Amino acid sequence: LSVTLCNLGVGATFGESILHDLPRDSTVVTKTTCELLRVEQADFRLIFEKNKELMNDIISNCKLKNGFGQSMQTTTMVQSGVHQQQPSPVKKQLSPDHPNPALPITEAPSPAMSRMGWALRVLLVTDNTSCLKDRKVGGKFIRKCAPGTELVDWLLNLSPIVHTRNQAAGMWQALVEEGVLSHVSKEQPFKDKCFLYRFRVDEDGTASGSPSSDDISQSNDHIREALPSLLHRGPDATLRMILRKPSHERTQEELELVYEE
Numbered sequence: 001l002s003v004t005l006c007n008l009g010v011g012a013t014f015g016e017s018i019l020h021d022l023p024r025d026s027t028v029v030t031k032t033t034c035e036l037l038r039v040e041q042a043d044f045r046l047i048f049e050k051n052k053e054l055m056n057d058i059i060s061n062c063k064l065k066n067g068f069g070q071s072m073q074t075t076t077m078v079q080s081g082v083h084q085q086q087p088s089p090v091k092k093q094l095s096p097d098h099p100n101p102a103l104p105i106t107e108a109p110s111p112a113m114s115r116m117g118w119a120l121r122v123l124l125v126t127d128n129t130s131c132l133k134d135r136k137v138g139g140k141f142i143r144k145c146a147p148g149t150e151l152v153d154w155l156l157n158l159s160p161i162v163h164t165r166n167q168a169a170g171m172w173q174a175l176v177e178e179g180v181l182s183h184v185s186k187e188q189p190f191k192d193k194c195f196l197y198r199f200r201v202d203e204d205g206t207a208s209g210s211p212s213s214d215d216i217s218q219s220n221d222h223i224r225e226a227l228p229s230l231l232h233r234g235p236d237a238t239l240r241m242i243l244r245k246p247s248h249e250r251t252q253e254e255l256e257l258v259y260e261e
Contacts, residue, residue: 001014035247087173101189101244104179109200116226117180119219120213121199124154142184145198146205147171152192159227165192170234172197177237189241 008014014020030053033153039047087258109117124132124146131150135142146154149167153238155168162168175181182203183189201207250258 030157033125037222082153101241102104102176102183102186103227105240105244106175106179109178112226112229113178113180115222116230117175117199118201119222120175121201121207122219123158123213123223126211126216127154130154135196137184142196142198144194144202145184147194147196148191149194159223161231162226165184167231167234168192169232170238172236173241174230174233177240 008028015024032049053261108113121132124130125144131146132144133146135145137145151172152165152168155171156162156165162171168190169190171185172181176183176190180200181190181197182197182200199207239257242250242258245254
C-alpha cells in the first residue's frame with residue numbers, strides 16, 4: 001500500500017539522504033513532464049563542505065516547504081500486516097503546489113537577516129535623499145515604501161563592494177525571500193523596476209520611532225561587517241526565485257542563468 005507523503009512543487013528538492021549514505025525511504029514520481037537539476041553525490045558533498053551554513057539553511061527550508069519541518073503529524077500505514085508510523089505533512093500557507101516567488105521561503109526571518117534589514121532601514125530612513133517615503137497608491141496610503149529601481153541605486157551608492165545592478169537586486173531578493181522586505185501587494189519578487197517594496201516592520205506597524213545617533217552608528221558598523229555576507233547570498237536568492245516561477249513565466253535571461261548554474 002503506497003502513501004502520498006507530500007506534493008513537491010517548483011523549486012523543491014529531494015534526496016538529502018545522500019549526505020549520510022542512507023538508503024532512500026521514499027520514491028518521487030512526477031505527475032507531468034518536469035525539468036530537474038541532478039547533482040551527483042560527490043559534487044553535492046563538495047558544495048556542502050564549502051558552504052555548510054548556507055546548505056544547512058537551504059535543506060532546512062526545503063524540508064519546511066515540503067511539509068517535513070517540526071510541525072508533523074503521523075498516520076498509520078498497514079503493510080504486510082505490520083503497522084508503521086509514517087509522517088503526514090501539515091499543510092502550510094506556503095504550499096509548494098502553488099509557489100509564489102513574491103512570498104518568503106521561511107516562516108520567520110533569521111536573526112542575521114532581521115538585523116541586516118534593521119540596519120539598512122535605519123540608514124535609508126536617515127538618508128536625506130532617501131527613496132523610502134510614505135506614498136499614496138491606488139487611493140491607499142502606504143507607509144515607508146520605495147521603488148525597486150531606487151533601492152538598487154541606493155545600495156550601489158552605499159558600498160563599493162556592490163558593483164552591478166544585478167548584484168544589488170539579488171541582495172534585496174535575499175531579504176524578500178526571508179520576509180524582511182516585501183512587495184506592497186505581495187505580487188512580485190524583487191525586481192529592478194518601479195514596483196514598490198517596504199520593510200516588514202513598516203507593514204506590520206512594529207517599526208520604532210526615529211533612529212537615534214547610536215542606531216545610525218551601529219547600523220553603519222553592522223553594514224560594513226555583514227554586507228559581504230548579503231552580497232554572497234544574492235545569487236542563490238535570485239536562482240531560487242527563478243526556480244519558484246512557473247516555467248512559462250521565466251525570461252530568456254533567467255533561463256540562461258539557470259543553465260549556467
